[in-house]
Amino acid sequence: MPLYGHRLDSRPTPLQWLQYREDKQWFLEDLPRRLHDKILYRPHFDAPGSLDDAPWLLPRFPHVRLCSGPLEARMLTCALMVLDHHGTTLLQALAANVPTIAYWDRSIWPMTDEALARLDLLAEAGIWQPSAEAAAAKVREVWDNPARWWLDERVQSARRAFCREHAFVDPKGPDAHIVSLLQRL
Secondary structure (H helix, E strand, O other): OEOOOOOOOOOOOHHHHHHHHHHHHHHHHOOOHHHHOOOEEOOOOOOOOEOOOHHHHHHHOOOOEEOOOOHHHHHOOOOOEEEOOOOHHHHHHHHOOOOEEEEOOOOOOOOOHHHHHHHHHHHHOOOEEOOHHHHHHHHHHHOOOHHHHHOOHHHHHHHHHHHHHHOOOOOOOOOHHHHHHHHHO
């Protein structure tokens, strides 16, 4: 979580990074303790001038384990993936049809109007949540059978619409190209 941007792009301000980091704690606090044993946490990479991520979060939640190694391989085995900001991993997960719940503060992670319209579709399907607490509530709701929720036509329709605009999907099949690519990494 770098505290300053290295170029002009849409990144949180230093105070917003602190809020973003606290959101992670609020998300985990809102989950039942029994789920902590099943969570793998993938931290931001350490960089000069950045906030501690895993060293700050994991001592607060000692039953949560660190996710290491190639993320793509882990992603494909997730029963349920939770993402706390938009980026490449969100696009990969949706294109690979990995059950995903995403949450972030729209004011901290700005998007174009076009992307916001598609994000609204994800919100209506329950994929995107506006806060850490709402995301934790969705996780509690679907935890026992994430696939049942994920494979619902309304959820899949929203995912496909988002992917058509923001994540390449092979015309031969909605997931074949991305899954194949991720498996080769």
